[in-house]
Amino acid sequence: MNKNPYSSHTDADRAAMLERVGIKSVDDLLTAIPKDALRPKLGLPVGMSELEVQAHLESLAAKNRNAGAGPFFLGGPVQRRYIPAAVPVLALRGEFLTAYTPYQPEVSQGTLQSIFEYQSLISELLAMDVANSSMYEGGSSVAEAAFMAVRTTGRKKVVIASEVYFEFRRTVRTYARGPDLEIVEVPTRDLASAAEGAACLIVQHPDAFGGLVDVKAIADAAHAAGALCIQVTEPHANALLEPPGALGVDIAVGEGQPLGIPMSFGGPYLGILACRTALVRQMPGRVVGETHDARGMRGYVNTLQTREQHIRREKATSNICTNEAIAAITAAVYLALMGPEGLSAAARLGVAKAHALAHRLGALPGCSVSTDGDFFDRFALRVPTLAPGREGSGYALRNALLVDNVLVEATAAHYGDRDDLIIQCTEMTTDAEMDALVAAIESVAAGVRETVTAR
Amino acid sequence: MTIRTQVIPESGVKTAVPALEPLLIEIHEEGRAGRHVRGGEEAEAQIPARFRRRAPLGLPELSEPQVVRHFTHLAQLNYAVDTGMYPLGSCTMKYNPKINDRVASLFADLHPKQPQSTVQGALTLLAELEGMLAKLTGMDAVTLQPAAGAQAEFTAILMFKAYHQKRGEGAKRHRVIVPDTAHGTNPASAAMCGFQVTTVKSDAHGNIDLASLKAALGDDVVGLMLTNPNTLGLFEERLREVCDAVHAVGGLVYGDGANMNALLGVARPGDLGFDCIHINVHKTFSTPHGAGGPGAGPLCVKEPLRAFLPKPWIVRDEQGRYHLDTARDDQPPAGLGDSIGRVRTFLGNFGVLVRAYTYMRTLGEEGLAEASNDAILAANYLLAQLRDSYDVAFDRPCMHEFVLSASRQKKQGASALDVAKALIDEGFHPPTVYFPLVVPEALMIEPTETEPRETLDAFAAAMVRIAERAKTDPAAVKAAPKNAPLARLDEVNAARNPKLKWQRPT
Numbered sequence: 001m002n003k004n005p006y007s008s009h010t011d012a013d014r015a016a017m018l019e020r021v022g023i024k025s026v027d028d029l030l031t032a033i034p035k036d037a038l039r040p041k042l043g044l045p046v047g048m049s050e051l052e053v054q055a056h057l058e059s060l061a062a063k064n065r066n067a068g069a070g071p072f073f074l075g076g077p078v079q080r081r082y083i084p085a086a087v088p089v090l091a092l093r094g095e096f097l098t099a100y101t102p103y104q105p106e107v108s109q110g111t112l113q114s115i116f117e118y119q120s121l122i123s124e125l126l127a128m129d130v131a132n133s134s135m136y137e138g139g140s141s142v143a144e145a146a147f148m149a150v151r152t153t154g155r156k157k158v159v160i161a162s163e164v165y166f167e168f169r170r171t172v173r174t175y176a177r178g179p180d181l182e183i184v185e186v187p188t189r190d191l192a193s194a195a196e197g198a199a200c201l202i203v204q205h206p207d208a209f210g211g212l213v214d215v216k217a218i219a220d221a222a223h224a225a226g227a228l229c230i231q232v233t234e235p236h237a238n239a240l241l242e243p244p245g246a247l248g249v250d251i252a253v254g255e256g257q258p259l260g261i262p263m264s265f266g267g268p269y270l271g272i273l274a275c276r277t278a279l280v281r282q283m284p285g286r287v288v289g290e291t292h293d294a295r296g297m298r299g300y301v302n303t304l305q306t307r308e309q310h311i312r313r314e315k316a317t318s319n320i321c322t323n324e325a326i327a328a329i330t331a332a333v334y335l336a337l338m339g340p341e342g343l344s345a346a347a348r349l350g351v352a353k354a355h356a357l358a359h360r361l362g363a364l365p366g367c368s369v370s371t372d373g374d375f376f377d378r379f380a381l382r383v384p385t386l387a388p389g390r391e392g393s394g395y396a397l398r399n400a401l402l403v404d405n406v407l408v409e410a411t412a413a414h415y416g417d418r419d420d421l422i423i424q425c426t427e428m429t430t431d432a433e434m435d436a437l438v439a440a441i442e443s444v445a446a447g448v449r450e451t452v453t454a455r
Numbered sequence: 456m457t458i459r460t461q462v463i464p465e466s467g468v469k470t471a472v473p474a475l476e477p478l479l480i481e482i483h484e485e486g487r488a489g490r491h492v493r494g495g496e497e498a499e500a501q502i503p504a505r506f507r508r509r510a511p512l513g514l515p516e517l518s519e520p521q522v523v524r525h526f527t528h529l530a531q532l533n534y535a536v537d538t539g540m541y542p543l544g545s546c547t548m549k550y551n552p553k554i555n556d557r558v559a560s561l562f563a564d565l566h567p568k569q570p571q572s573t574v575q576g577a578l579t580l581l582a583e584l585e586g587m588l589a590k591l592t593g594m595d596a597v598t599l600q601p602a603a604g605a606q607a608e609f610t611a612i613l614m615f616k617a618y619h620q621k622r623g624e625g626a627k628r629h630r631v632i633v634p635d636t637a638h639g640t641n642p643a644s645a646a647m648c649g650f651q652v653t654t655v656k657s658d659a660h661g662n663i664d665l666a667s668l669k670a671a672l673g674d675d676v677v678g679l680m681l682t683n684p685n686t687l688g689l690f691e692e693r694l695r696e697v698c699d700a701v702h703a704v705g706g707l708v709y710g711d712g713a714n715m716n717a718l719l720g721v722a723r724p725g726d727l728g729f730d731c732i733h734i735n736v737h738k739t740f741s742t743p744h745g746a747g748g749p750g751a752g753p754l755c756v757k758e759p760l761r762a763f764l765p766k767p768w769i770v771r772d773e774q775g776r777y778h779l780d781t782a783r784d785d786q787p788p789a790g791l792g793d794s795i796g797r798v799r800t801f802l803g804n805f806g807v808l809v810r811a812y813t814y815m816r817t818l819g820e821e822g823l824a825e826a827s828n829d830a831i832l833a834a835n836y837l838l839a840q841l842r843d844s845y846d847v848a849f850d851r852p853c854m855h856e857f858v859l860s861a862s863r864q865k866k867q868g869a870s871a872l873d874v875a876k877a878l879i880d881e882g883f884h885p886p887t888v889y890f891p892l893v894v895p896e897a898l899m900i901e902p903t904e905t906e907p908r909e910t911l912d913a914f915a916a917a918m919v920r921i922a923e924r925a926k927t928d929p930a931a932v933k934a935a936p937k938n939a940p941l942a943r944l945d946e947v948n949a950a951r952n953p954k955l956k957w958q959r960p961t
Contacts, residue, residue, distance in 0.1 A: 005822070013907075026831050033690055033721070036726075039721060040723050044590055050554050053816050077800060090522075100541065103885075106939040110529040110531065125512070147647075174795055242507065264559070268751075280953070321639075323749075325747030327748075342489060348499070352494075374502070
């Protein structure tokens, strides 16, 4: 019996194949391998049946607390959003899922047209000229956008707002070690005045605390100093907010996971990268273009490939090869199903719930909404003094709420001196979840009050 | 499937192919919509007017039945592993088990920022996967962060840079060596790290040329990036001497694991002189390529490189609980130390890693070893059948893939590209063409272990038929494909007049 359950060979097949090759065993083909290194014992577990492996994975999954299993307010770049039933049914069809990069366009039109439609939908949503076919995920897309700006301007200073997600900022710092870029972090309000000598200003809108930012002023300051403006954006926000293309932004980047892609504990996700036409030859990654076949029929191909590693090698705009095509196709299916009204409704619901919740939480003793100015579908909440320890009160409250099975994020030490909670709402947030959060914070705050009074 | 009749102009023969599909924007009608989500009107007033979107959101308006048919029809225009043999060299298009997709969905509803106490199952899986990959490759430590092979390369070269800097040699080391058979990602990754690339040629046996390598080495070398088996499908015959030579000048050896499907249980890169190796789980560990991605590119390293691995690291405490070291909930978090930092926002392409884990647990050590054995046997079996019809680039036993040259056919009037397109009419996906660059008219063929022998035979027969046709009627080969949804596409036009999104019909 086969040890590999996915093998189609019988022992007779193998014998016939060995005979055709003219050898007795596969080892006869391995003479180039040093003898002492050949066929080592690995110490890996023995194989399982499908039933056994299903049960084993279920037992691992049972040790997790799913997002939907209780009140849930985590978010940021990755958001718990409603995924229409038809999205995975279509996007995960075997003809899409088990195809490779469309190197042979005649038999890959399904992939190519779907990605062309993704590029079109994203360009429309962001009001940008061109979107590429996908990057790995949000953080590395921001880094690649910064690299684009460095190549375009010939400058090595990258200025990034400290209200950009900290995971994105850290990813940019790692990437910057490659070409030895100078990274400067300043608060969003000081971004415009830091443009001198910069390759780019990187602003996030809505920012990590949901704050709405005057991106146009930052883009103008960037351009006046000969720098590019890069906006970190979120897909749903663009249904309601003025999109990057209307704000003077040169490169728009972001995490595309909210477009119908499961949260899956960190990936796979979808890096969105869109830019102005003038920058297209500096764009990293693959891009699909329309053309025609030898008989004049419309068709699609990977194009502008002279930017890419398989042609240009060390002179390529990026090393990216495998990307996140199936996630781009998923996003295209999601946007097609939701349409302009569905996408707007999902965005509106997050905004409405966040504002309702902020109103209630801000009224609790010791609590106040601490996002600067107006906010979108998440907000920062300053909380009563609980623990002046290493991670602060926000972190202590986050842990206290965890006991009640309520999940929220604390700023911890990731955003300067800020010691807040960050609370994200989406269309999935229920009244019961909001009631639970208010009650839990109220009871912790009351406990603090009692403790203080007792002293 | 919707069918359209296509007349082949040369012969007048009618053939049935799947109908092409209009664009979404061309089936849009104002007022069409599903009702997946609704409400929230009060939000309009909560956004100040100066921030609101002014131009209408011009996404197409469609009904769900239209969307379902649209993408179903598009899917039917694709060739995929689920529909047929896909012998794309260096891409390892093996069968993608369906159980892997199903169990991945068990972890779909986990947010990456959840407290570590609520994701112990996910962290356990990742930690076990790291351990299995270390054993499989003979390495000491693993990061699962890289999203793909190319990102693993970038990660590793950043680590090499940090390693040399830590030893006070950062300033003088600025050259990365790659063989002329390397994937384009190798030099591109080195360049992203600010290094110069020195290309070393191959010898007459398809190995990296040892004398040229030695001549290129010096104390300004960061390291060597080496694929083994190389992209010719050949195991480097003097691998240890190659690695020793690099180490002798203080350089490091990077293993590009794109061809790891030849080595499962056959040999461990850690025993052969490599300092690290990445694994394309979307190749070797059967996770679907997703029409171009996602992949996952775990990077496995030897002890001296451990400190430089991206953080956070998954660590286990004495009670058997797992934590992220830089974000511990139970004790003060660790600092970055010598780590290069994170190369992505969160821990890795988890959904892909679950599939790889499931595959490894399903096959077990004995099944993995059998997979590589069968992959090597299948490649040599095909090579034996094709040796007479095509030129063989380097005629010695191959590993899991091999490279033919269509030079003979080119002289007859049919290039490697023509042979590839003719294979489409024979019902097969073409192999990789024109790579590696060192072989003229290259056809790089990787059958994998999961194709039945009948399919291998049918593929070989098709290749032989095409070679015969190239002799007698090369124009017919050049006219292919005729039975695909489209004839050959005009790629020059696409690049010269880039049209990268749809225009709304006016």
